[in-house]
Amino acid sequence: MLARQRQSAILELIRQRGGVRVSHLVSRFGVSDMTIRRDLEVLAERGLIDKVHGGATLAGPGSADEPGFAAKSIRQQAEKRAIAERAARLVEPGMAIALSAGTTTASLAARLAEVRDLTVVTNSIPVADAFHQNPRADQTVVLTGGLRTPSDALTGPVAEAAIAALNVDLLFLGVHGMSPRTGFTTPNLLEAAVNRRLIDAARRLVVLADHTKWETIGIATIAPLAEADVLVTDAGLPAEARRQAGEQVGELVVVDTR
Template sequence: MLAQQRQSAILELIRQRGGVRVSHLVSRFGVSDMTIRRDLEALAERGLVDKVHGGATLAGPGSADEPGFAAKSIRQQDEKRAIAERAVELVEPGMAVALSAGTTTAALAARLAEVRGLTVVTNSIPVADVLYQSPRPDQTVVLTGGIRTPSDALTGPVAEAAIATLNVDLLFLGVHGMSPRTGFTTPNLLEAAVNRRLIAAARRLVVLADHTKWETIGIATIAPLAEADLLITDGGLPPEARRLVGEQVGELIVVEAG
C-alpha cells in the first residue's frame, strides 16, 4: 500500500472512531511505529487530525462536536492518572459518591476499588464497567438508565428521574471544557441536563479537568466556575488561567503528572 493510500485509510478510520492509537495502526497496516507516526504527522500538517500522546484524533472540533470515549481516552493519560490519584484522597469509607461520564472519572473509578463501603452512583457505562471488573462485596454500584451518547454517558428523562431521588456526599464531575465566560461545558445538551441533576444531588462538587479543557467551550453550560467547591487540574494549566480559576472556584488543586 502506498503512503497516500495508507494515510487516506487512516483518516477514514479516525473519522469513524474519533481517534486511534499508534499501536492499533501498526497492527492493522503491518508497518513500523515510525511509519505510522510519519503518516499521522503528514495528516496533522494538512490540518486533518490532531496528534495526541499515543495516537491521533480528528481535528477541529466545534462546540457541538462530541468525540467518542475511545478518542478521549488516549488524550492526556498521565495527567488524568495524576488527577485521579489526588481525587481518591477525598473519598472516605462509607461515603456515597457520584461520578459523571468522562475519561478522567473513569480513571478515578479504577482507584475507588481501594476504598471500602462505598456506594457509587454513575451515568457512565465505562465507569460502571471499571467498578464491575474490580468488584468489592462491600461496595454498591448504581448505574442510571437512559439514552447512550457518543461519550458513553446515559442521559435523558430516565437518567434524570433516577438521579432526582438520590443524595450523595461528593460528585466528581468530568467536563468537556471550562472558561470564565461560559463556565463548565459539554457538547451534549442531554448530558448537560443530567450533570445538573447530579450537581443538585451532591453536597460537594469536585470538578476533574486537565489543562487542555481550559478555554475549550461546548454548546451547553453545566454550571458556572463558582459552583465548584474544588477543581483538580494538572500543572499544564497556565499561570493566568490558574489565577482566573482560583478567583472563582472554592479551592484549586494543581497536580503534577507523572
C-alpha cells in the same frame, strides 16, 4: 521571508504551543505588529486559528463536536492519571459518591476499587464497568439507565429521574471544557441536563479537568466555575488561567504529572 512562508511558520508555531502572543511573533519574525496581525487575520479567515486578545490559539472543534470515549481516552493520559490519583484522596469509606461520564472519572473509578463501604451513583457505562471488574460485597454501584451518548453516558428522562431521588456526599464531574465566561461545558445537551441533576444531588462538587479543557467551550453550560467546591487540574494549566480559575472555584488543586 514571503508572507505565505511566514504564515506557515506562524501556524506551525501555534500548533506546537497551542497559542502565541503577537509580541512574541513580532520579535521572532522581525516584522511589525500590524504585519503579524494581518497574518493572523489570514489564518483565522481560513479557519486554522482563533484570534484572541493579544494573540491567537489553534482553532478548536465546533462547540457541538463530541469525540467518542475511545478517542478521548488516549488524550492526556498522564495528566488524567495524576488528577484521578489526587481526587481519590477525597473519598473516605462509607461515603456515597457520584461519578459523571468521562475518561478522567473512569480513571478515578479504577482507583476506588479498594475503598470500603462505598456507594457509587453513575451515568457512565465505563465507570460502572471499572467497579464491576473489581467487585466488592461492601460496595454498591447504581447505574442510572437512559439513552447512550457517544461518550458512553446514559442520559434522558430515565437517568434524570433516577438521580433526582438520590443524595450523595461528593460528585466527581468530568467536563468537555471550562472558561470564566461560559463555565463548565459539554457538547451534548442531554449530558448537560443529567450533570445538572448530579450537581443538585451532591453536597460538594469536585470537577476533574486537565489543562487542555481551559477555554474549550461546548454548546451547553453545566455550571459556572464558582459552583465548583474543588477543581483538580494539572500543572500544564497556564499561570493566568490558574489565577482566573482560582478566583472563582472554592479550591484549586494543581497536580504535577512528573
